[in-house]
Amino acid sequence: MKEVLVLGGGGFIGRNIVEYLVNRKDCHVTAADIREASNWSMIAADSKKSLYFKPVLDDFAEKSAFEKLDRQFDEVYMLAAIVGVNRTLRDPAEVIRVNTQLTMNVLDWVAKKPVKRILFSSSSENYAATTDLFDADVPTSESIPLCVGDVTHPRWTYAITKMHGELAFIHSAKALNYKPTIVRYQNIIGPEMGFGHAIPHIVERFSKENGSPFKIYGHDQTRAFCYIDDAVRGTVGAMESDNARGQIYHIGNREEITMEQLTTYIGGLMDYSGKYEPADTYPGSVGRRCPNIDKAVNDFGYSPKNDWKEAVRLTTEWYQEFFTSGRIPESGGFEPPEKILASMTK
Ligand SMILES: NC(=O)c1ccc[n+]([C@@H]2O[C@H](COP(=O)([O-])OP(=O)(O)OC[C@H]3O[C@@H](n4cnc5c(N)ncnc54)[C@H](O)[C@@H]3O)[C@@H](O)[C@H]2O)c1
Known part of the structure; x- marks a missing residue:
């Protein structure tokens, strides 16, 4: 074997x-x-x-x-x-x-x-x-x-x-x-992807932050x-x-979406009805990202089955359950870009 x-x-x-x-x-x-x-x-x-x-x-x-x-x-x-x-x-x-x-x-x-x-x-x-x-x-x-x-x-x-x-x-x-x-x-x-990424951070913030507006860091940046x-x-x-x-x-996946689309979609899943506000994101964060996956499709039949909404929904559900049950990430939880920038310039 x-x-x-x-x-x-x-x-x-x-x-x-x-x-x-x-x-x-x-x-x-x-x-x-x-x-x-x-x-x-x-x-x-x-x-x-x-x-x-x-x-x-x-x-x-x-x-x-x-x-x-x-x-x-x-x-x-x-x-x-x-x-x-x-x-x-x-x-x-x-x-x-x-x-x-x-x-x-x-x-x-x-x-x-x-x-x-x-x-x-x-x-x-x-x-x-x-x-x-x-x-x-x-x-x-x-x-x-x-x-x-x-x-x-x-x-x-x-x-x-x-x-x-x-x-x-x-x-x-x-x-x-x-x-x-x-x-x-x-x-x-996906579920349990760690805590140092955009989706866990957004879910963490929706779980903890009261009041509006909700800042969308890097609102016009794109990801797939x-x-x-x-x-x-x-x-x-x-x-x-x-x-x-x-x-x-x-x-990866072919569907390029903005951070604004991502954040407002997660907000909807988490019943947020307040306002949103664009904000600067982490220093050095790439403006656009979306892969061409044709080569993998042609060479070995790669074929992603989940669209971005399904992928984000399944991921959000896991993190929502984590944060609303009062658990705290061991590391990698949300830190505002402003704070990261300040620690880098010390
Ligand atoms: N998740 C993504 O979207 C993504 C994007 C680009 C590249 N990658 C790459 O894919 C790989 C897996 O990523 P992931 O998201 O699962 O990250 P992850 O951090 O969950 O997994 C990396 C693993 O490497 C282990 N590791 C680190 N140092 C080690 C050491 N000294 N000895 C043994 N193990 C050690 C960590 O404990 C961890 O379990 C990484 O190489 C990453 O750079 C991931």
Whole structure:
């Protein structure tokens, strides 16, 4: 039976890929992460699923962690990274250190213990500066040049680790004679996606803020939201397709909406009837983002099933339940852009 490693299998996308593969029952899945995912213990407790599942907890920015990976893997999903705008703005040096170490450790490990297929998770952040500064076409195809804006701005530390990862995998793979697949995720959303993102922040604010007007940060900025189930099918489809070997794909959704559309839709779902007010958003936030996904559609039949309203509704329901039950995020809860800006200029 096929052996699969999901490194970053405790994270949002990773734990959903793990569950999807375990449910298929056609491979053994090792989920490796520095933290345990909420679904690991449920899978481990289910005698029909646990046969297909092995969790490994360690810090994979340390080379010694790889000694715990005792199987001969056919497929490796490399998803582990420090993610999130707030963390990147607050702790850019750590983002650079951990993300590049994770990439280099994986490459050193596969040089010694070859695997058949490997997929690296990259990001639309890689071309955020290209669309903003050079007015590149949106929806954006995979052939767009990648670039960073002002190198003194911490925002670009995350993007540069993703560019580094893409180039490191592509060029190391040539020497090792395999063809990595790269997926650039674009605003993947769903229950338990973390708390450092736009939708959890908006739901948190609607749950807590009384009174009107409700500020819409970055009201005219655009995004295209993709539901997690679609992203999982797209990622596994890319991994398992012969056509996708050595290729780069956008995994996301085609529907470009404004932050105003997003916020007022969530407001409607949460019975808000007050006024809205446009406001400036986080420093460095990209103006427009929407992927062209034709290449994934043509090469391996990628086909997102959930439209943006369904994706946002399902996500909002989970977060509304979380916040109205009085729970508090361990990290990544809403902090106003004004406060983040002030902490950056200290
Ligand atoms: N969610 C999105 O919309 C999106 C967009 C673009 C790119 N991505 C990329 O996709 C991947 C998965 O993203 P996600 O949304 O699931 O993020 P996530 O933060 O939920 O998952 C990343 C996982 O990596 C793990 N990790 C971090 N440092 C580690 C270390 N030293 N050792 C072991 N594990 C470590 C984290 O604990 C976390 O579980 C990331 O590489 C991210 O950059 C995601």
